[in-house]
Amino acid sequence: xxxxxxxxxxxxxxxxxxxxxxxxxxxxxxxxxxxxxxxxxxxxxxxxxxxxxxxxxxxxxxxxxxxxxxxxxxxxxxxxxxxxxxxxxxxxxxxxxxxxxxxxxxxxxxxxxxxxxxxxxxxxxxxxxxxxxxxxxxxxxxxxxxxxxxxxxxxxxxxxxxxxxxxxxxxxxxxxxxxxxxxxxxxxxxxxxxxxxxxxxxxxxxxxxxxxxxxxxxxxxxxxxxxxxxxxxxxxxxxxxxxxxxxxxxxxxxxxxxxxxxxxxxxxxxxxxxxxxxxxxxxxxxxxxxxxxxxxxxxxxxxxxxxxxxxxxxxxxxxxxxxxxxxxxxxxxx
Amino acid sequence: xxxxxxxxxxxxxxxxxxxxxxxxxxxxxxxxxxxxxxxxxxxxxxxxxxxxxxxxxxxxxxxxxxxxxxxxxxxxxxxxxxxxxxxxxxxxxxxxxxxxxxxxxxxxxxxxxxxxxxxxxxxxxxxxxxxxxxxxxxxxxxxxxxxxxxxxxxxxxxxxxxxxxxxxxxxxxxxxxxxxxxxxxxxxxxxxxxxxxxxxxxxxxxxxxxxxxxxxxxxxxxxxxxxxxxxxxxxxxxxxxxxxxxxxxxxxxxxxxxxxxxxxxxxx
Numbered sequence: 001x002x003x004x005x006x007x008x009x010x011x012x013x014x015x016x017x018x019x020x021x022x023x024x025x026x027x028x029x030x031x032x033x034x035x036x037x038x039x040x041x042x043x044x045x046x047x048x049x050x051x052x053x054x055x056x057x058x059x060x061x062x063x064x065x066x067x068x069x070x071x072x073x074x075x076x077x078x079x080x081x082x083x084x085x086x087x088x089x090x091x092x093x094x095x096x097x098x099x100x101x102x103x104x105x106x107x108x109x110x111x112x113x114x115x116x117x118x119x120x121x122x123x124x125x126x127x128x129x130x131x132x133x134x135x136x137x138x139x140x141x142x143x144x145x146x147x148x149x150x151x152x153x154x155x156x157x158x159x160x161x162x163x164x165x166x167x168x169x170x171x172x173x174x175x176x177x178x179x180x181x182x183x184x185x186x187x188x189x190x191x192x193x194x195x196x197x198x199x200x201x202x203x204x205x206x207x208x209x210x211x212x213x214x215x216x217x218x219x220x221x222x223x224x225x226x227x228x229x230x231x232x233x234x235x236x237x238x239x240x241x242x243x244x245x246x247x248x249x250x251x252x253x254x255x256x257x258x259x260x261x262x263x264x265x266x267x268x269x270x271x272x273x274x275x276x277x278x279x280x281x282x283x284x285x286x287x288x289x290x291x292x293x294x295x296x297x298x299x300x301x302x303x304x305x306x307x308x309x310x311x312x313x314x315x316x317x318x319x320x321x322x323x324x325x326x327x328x329x330x331x332x333x334x
Numbered sequence: 335x336x337x338x339x340x341x342x343x344x345x346x347x348x349x350x351x352x353x354x355x356x357x358x359x360x361x362x363x364x365x366x367x368x369x370x371x372x373x374x375x376x377x378x379x380x381x382x383x384x385x386x387x388x389x390x391x392x393x394x395x396x397x398x399x400x401x402x403x404x405x406x407x408x409x410x411x412x413x414x415x416x417x418x419x420x421x422x423x424x425x426x427x428x429x430x431x432x433x434x435x436x437x438x439x440x441x442x443x444x445x446x447x448x449x450x451x452x453x454x455x456x457x458x459x460x461x462x463x464x465x466x467x468x469x470x471x472x473x474x475x476x477x478x479x480x481x482x483x484x485x486x487x488x489x490x491x492x493x494x495x496x497x498x499x500x501x502x503x504x505x506x507x508x509x510x511x512x513x514x515x516x517x518x519x520x521x522x523x524x525x526x527x528x529x530x531x532x533x534x535x536x537x538x539x540x541x542x543x544x545x546x547x548x549x550x551x552x553x554x555x556x557x558x559x560x561x562x563x564x565x566x567x568x569x570x571x572x573x574x575x576x577x578x579x580x581x582x583x584x585x586x587x588x589x590x591x592x593x594x595x596x597x598x599x600x601x602x
Contacts, residue, residue: 055443056442056443057439057442057443070345075347076347077346077347077348077349077445078345078346078347078445080443080444080445081345081445082345083443084443085439085440085443087436087439087440089436091436091437091438091439091440092436092437092440093364093368093435093437094435094437095368095371095372096364096367096368096371100367104360104361104363104364104367105440105444107360107363108357108360108361108441108444108446108450109444109445109446110353110356136371152440
């Protein structure tokens with residue numbers, strides 16, 4: 001176990017209730033400094049509410065949150081000096097230009113006039129926004145807005161950065177760019193805590209993942225650990241001659257001593273692979289049996305399957321991404 | 335040492351007075367930039383003083399003071415106070431609209447003085463009050479108002495009105511923070527302000543009103559402000575009413591600024 005100082009985030013039993021909706025219902029999180037940590041869950045799972053409590057934007061009803069050892073409730077002003085927050089909806093000023101936005105945030109963070117100007121230019125350059133620097137944000141694309149948002153979070157070079165669904169609503173190319181930027185951040189020593197509802201995003205970026213559902217962490221670990229918890233990898237075989245498929249299946253079940261699945265039209269056999277060693281025996285047996293293979297592959301379980309197994313229900317991909325924050329906001333306005 | 339993550343950073347869990355002022359001024363700069371970007375939002379402060387001053391002077395002038403010219407020293411200070419204070423409602427409405435935007439989340443997550451986003455917005459709006467003040471006085475001058483107090487005292491009176499309106503705008507800022515929608519802010523604020531500005535000595539001599547109403551009009555802080563402005567502009571004198579106005583303004587800020595900041599912090 002690392003020392004206490006190495007934890008960027010330690011949350012214990014965080015709870016937040018809006019009316020009778022238990023948005024966050026006892027969340028524990030430990031994020032090691034210098035890593036990317038993914039909080040994965042469907043809409044309304046409590047991801048945004050959790051981040052808002054960690055980032056001092058929302059006071060937890062119960063539980064504690066410590067950022068680099070500082071209590072988010074008791075020492076919020078210190079915590080704010082250690083974090084950068086990029087919201088789900090762009091937290092930049094629509095009516096101002098990109099440069100003006102960055103200058104104002106820089107000035108608020110204590111930079112001098114000239115220094116703020118230089119920092120703004122530097123960040124715009126780094127995020128490829130120099131050309132659009134003087135235009136009002138109204139004409140910005142979603143991707144540009146997100147990039148500016150992230151740039152604004154980096155002014156003070158905070159050691160911990162919260163990214164709430166950084167790529168929701170972005171096209172694949174912009175998404176890949178965003179991922180690149182996030183990876184670069186960690187190389188410079190920052191810690192990133194990001195939420196996502198995209199399984200491949202967590203898979204791509206995060207060192208560790210917490211799966212959160214209905215306000216609780218239902219699984220936690222590295223991507224591989226989570227996948228392993230669902231089951232073993234599976235072996236997939238495709239035969240050249242679809243007439244061979246029955247023979248092939250018999251051989252597979254004999255040698256691996258498991259039940260297999262067949263999708264006849266594709267000529268594909270799928271079987272759980274408990275011991276990798278046996279595959280050698282299987283291949284030899286298949287050749288002896290005169291069965292020619294077209295393709296052989298080993299498939300790890302996908303995070304999709306992980307999610308389904310853990311929560312008992314799939315990810316509702318098509319739910320509106322706006323639902324969670326706006327519900328929370330409505331509830332608070334009572 | 336609890337944090338190895340921030341070498342060379344000075345971490346403190348409070349914001350000093352100096353930082354609060356600096357943060358507020360930066361936020362005021364943001365407000366000014368916004369006004370410059372959308373000058374059309376200044377329509378109301380340009381048109382209202384012109385229309386109201388013209389209308390009220392010519393409607394009431396003959397009836398109250400015999401003729402328009404004699405009414406000017408009464409109505410111009412009155413309409414000045416009424417117009418500029420009405421303008422401060424917009425502050426609450428705009429604050430409400432502004433706060434619904436994501437950028438306020440960022441302000442909250444920054445290590446800045448909690449009061450700065452509010453104080454800055456209110457400070458930037460003094461530019462609106464200044465515009466309304468200048469226009470009202472200019473209209474008065476065009477119609478023949480020649481204040482005996484002289485230019486210096488008129489400027490002092492103008493600054494007094496702007497300062498008091500800034501103080502009063504904290505009330506509307508409070509409504510803005512607690513209300514659900516921008517239009518409800520407008521509604522509540524008008525409801526509060528209408529009786530206050532009209533049940534005063536701004537347009538009509540108090541002696542013409544029934545006794546029970548005179549009682550209210552005389553304790554109404556708006557009346558004191560109007561009288562203070564008349565004293566300054568028309569006679570160049572400084573009286574008790576000026577002190578009452580300033581004390582009233584200070585009390586409003588002392589009560590509503592903390593209330594507003596607290597309500598602001600509680601919102602998500």
